Amino acid sequence: MVRSVWDEDLSLLKILTLSDLGMSLSMLHINSLRTEGLKAVLVTEESNVVHESAVRFDQDLPHYGTINGAIIGPGEGEVTSPVKMWLEAFDLIMTRMKAAGVDFSRILGISGDGQQHGSVFWSAEAETLLSNLDSSKSLAEQLAPIAFTLQKSPIWQDSSTTRECREIEEAVGGPQALADLTGSRAYERFTGTQIRKIRRIDPERYNATSRISLVSSFMPSVFLGTVAPIEISDASGMNLMDVLTYKWDDKLLNFCGGPELRSKLGPEPVPGGTVLGRISPWWVQRWQFNPGCVIAPFTGDNPATVIALSAPGDAILSLGTSTTLLLSIPPTDTPPKRFTSSHLLSHPTTYDAHIAMLCYKNGALAREQVRNKYANGDWSKFNELVEQSPAGNGGLLGYYFPLPEIIPPNVIGSHFFLASEDERTIKRLFEEEVSSTAHPRAILESQFLSIRSRIEAILPEHAPPLQRLVVCGGSSANPVIRQLAADVFGMRVFVAGKEGAAEGGAQLARYAWWREQNGGKGTFEEMRALDGVEERMKCVAEPRLENVKIYASLVDPYREGEQRVVEMCRPRAG
Numbered sequence: 001m002v003r004s005v006w007d008e009d010l011s012l013l014k015i016l017t018l019s020d021l022g023m024s025l026s027m028l029h030i031n032s033l034r035t036e037g038l039k040a041v042l043v044t045e046e047s048n049v050v051h052e053s054a055v056r057f058d059q060d061l062p063h064y065g066t067i068n069g070a071i072i073g074p075g076e077g078e079v080t081s082p083v084k085m086w087l088e089a090f091d092l093i094m095t096r097m098k099a100a101g102v103d104f105s106r107i108l109g110i111s112g113d114g115q116q117h118g119s120v121f122w123s124a125e126a127e128t129l130l131s132n133l134d135s136s137k138s139l140a141e142q143l144a145p146i147a148f149t150l151q152k153s154p155i156w157q158d159s160s161t162t163r164e165c166r167e168i169e170e171a172v173g174g175p176q177a178l179a180d181l182t183g184s185r186a187y188e189r190f191t192g193t194q195i196r197k198i199r200r201i202d203p204e205r206y207n208a209t210s211r212i213s214l215v216s217s218f219m220p221s222v223f224l225g226t227v228a229p230i231e232i233s234d235a236s237g238m239n240l241m242d243v244l245t246y247k248w249d250d251k252l253l254n255f256c257g258g259p260e261l262r263s264k265l266g267p268e269p270v271p272g273g274t275v276l277g278r279i280s281p282w283w284v285q286r287w288q289f290n291p292g293c294v295i296a297p298f299t300g301d302n303p304a305t306v307i308a309l310s311a312p313g314d315a316i317l318s319l320g321t322s323t324t325l326l327l328s329i330p331p332t333d334t335p336p337k338r339f340t341s342s343h344l345l346s347h348p349t350t351y352d353a354h355i356a357m358l359c360y361k362n363g364a365l366a367r368e369q370v371r372n373k374y375a376n377g378d379w380s381k382f383n384e385l386v387e388q389s390p391a392g393n394g395g396l397l398g399y400y401f402p403l404p405e406i407i408p409p410n411v412i413g414s415h416f417f418l419a420s421e422d423e424r425t426i427k428r429l430f431e432e433e434v435s436s437t438a439h440p441r442a443i444l445e446s447q448f449l450s451i452r453s454r455i456e457a458i459l460p461e462h463a464p465p466l467q468r469l470v471v472c473g474g475s476s477a478n479p480v481i482r483q484l485a486a487d488v489f490g491m492r493v494f495v496a497g498k499e500g501a502a503e504g505g506a507q508l509a510r511y512a513w514w515r516e517q518n519g520g521k522g523t524f525e526e527m528r529a530l531d532g533v534e535e536r537m538k539c540v541a542e543p544r545l546e547n548v549k550i551y552a553s554l555v556d557p558y559r560e561g562e563q564r565v566v567e568m569c570r571p572r573a574g
């Protein structure tokens, strides 16, 4: 099996060249632009992965000075990534793929996924530049100097728009009203409030912006040679689209970006699997792509994971840079409920279906900080420490928020409590009172208990109990983490044969290409049915009943500790 290139230990990366597999079929090309890097995957029409290449921003493009692909500041809560770095990553990954022997002329279609919410601001010159790229020059050298009005794109880790969040909620009648309309209450990272902030602090640049893309529509734009429309599922992460009709909402557009925002966003959002067009001449001339290669909409990393892994009754736990819990909600007669504590997204390919999501900012980075501080930066030591301490950690509850968190909003710092033996009361502990060996277990239990305490509330009404927990993302390879997830959630834990979101991107490219062959007809489910019923999921951990009971009894103390943390952090939340 091809290892995930997002695994913490990059030395595990194995790049398969085409000759490794003696492969001779047509291929689909998927790009995945995450916070930390860019990945390219080639799959065959039958969904076999035959090649992977990756670019890590910090290591491969160190001149941008990013940490985990991001730049923090200068303003409070601001987090951005240089758009030139993303373009240079495209140039570099193409060079790497070519060096590995990839024959680009055999690629039939391209799609992929990107980190959600991040935005790219194009200048008035962008369209002309994109459609007239010179094949003797790289993307970065041609586009970066003049195609953008913002050189640093706001990304999903940004939390600088609290003021805009309160304003937009007030304008539409409160957080629930905004959630009913767009699927989510206002969140700092969502693109609508990011746009409103930029318009407020830098009206000149805003006015000079001709188009605004999400990361997921920026990528196909580069392949198409024209700014691509935004895809419906990723558009649900903007607080600008009606989550039930998939259309931009004029009053939200006006509020965030004035009457001119509609033209800056381009056409109404498009579903996954649409053929956007053919690859632009720059790719044909410089990399020898086939001019017939189809470009399909890319989506967000989370919707792509759902497409790849979800079956009814599954919960997906994605353990990447962010931690997300994803539930696929099939089409129903009545629209699904919207909550102010979770997100509802449109499904990329299935009309009237949706995705419920919880998203945490302090995922892998927070775990890595604990590993570095208390386990010598070593995952085996970390695992050993987890296994040495008992389930429930003797009542220790730890809350680790190196970055201002999304759930609950704006909490920050590390906080500790001890639950009494009968779990009725909790007492605050100072960090010095916590044994240094207890942190690895504490952070895992804390991250999972937070989700466990919210999972029931986001299930659709009358939903049958969840059947299995499918884990994906970097940390899902860790057996100790898998077992702890099985125990906290009381569910059997499964992994899929392939890497989550990239496989979803593959299915989107394949869907667009397949539908076109089929005269523009056919549903995503019909295409997937062609794959047969082969069971791709493998059970990797069974819940241990005695531990499940311990965690069930810790949910209430966990909630109480979390409430205390929210109160302690309140003065900062302004």
Ligand code: XUL
Binding pocket: 034, 035, 114, 115, 116, 117, 156, 189, 237, 300, 301, 302, 321, 322, 323, 324, 359
């Ligand atoms: C989802 C979110 C993150 C990013 C990470 O709302 O903000 O999961 O998509 O790439």
